[in-house]
Amino acid sequence: MKQKIAAWMQGRYGADALSRFMLVVYLILSATQLFPLHTVVRLILQILSATLCVLIFFRLLSRNIPKRTAENTSYLACRRRIKEGVLLRRNRWRYRKTHVYRKCPHCGVQIKLPRVSGEHRCACPKCGDSFAVSIR
Ligand SMILES: [Zn+2]
Incomplete structure (x- = not known):
């Protein structure tokens, strides 16, 4: 069974940092639906989480590897800029x-x-x- 899945995933993109981040967001969106929410808010969250789920599987099974790699690279650059900004603000406060x-x-x-x-x-x-x- 494991070999069949590995053979089926041959040539497909698979998981990366962006898909892991999307999975965490999906899990958070799914967890928020456990709380009592307004019907419209719940519907929006369900649509968002369903869209995210489709996107995760689309990226996971995609054969367009250069495009998925470019998406992941831009995500990593964005994440690095945010981390550097947070670190800079923390250090500015620490050494003020x-x-x-x-x-x-x-x-x-x-x-x-x-x-x-x-x-x-x-x-x-x-x-x-x-x-x-x-x-x-
Ligand atoms: Zn300079």
Whole structure:
């Protein structure tokens, strides 16, 4: 039986990070339907979870592997940007008394600088350009 499934899945995309995320969202949507909800809300949740279920199976069984890989790659890039944003905000809060964060005007990267009041020149570690920084 296991070999038959493996032979049937030959050439198909299978599971990836995006499909696992979609599965978690599907399970959360399904779990919310256990609670007493308004009929319209319940109907919307059922439609959403059914659509998600169809999409999960579509991606799992798809033979268009380059397209599914591109979807997963863009999902991973989006997830990485969100993680970096959360990490940056957490670190800004954690080091707010000892450091300041400034954005490089050339490349836009956030630079962590020691909180020393006055006018300074800062060199960006990413692009190498230097710019004026005023810290109060
Ligand atoms: Zn820069």
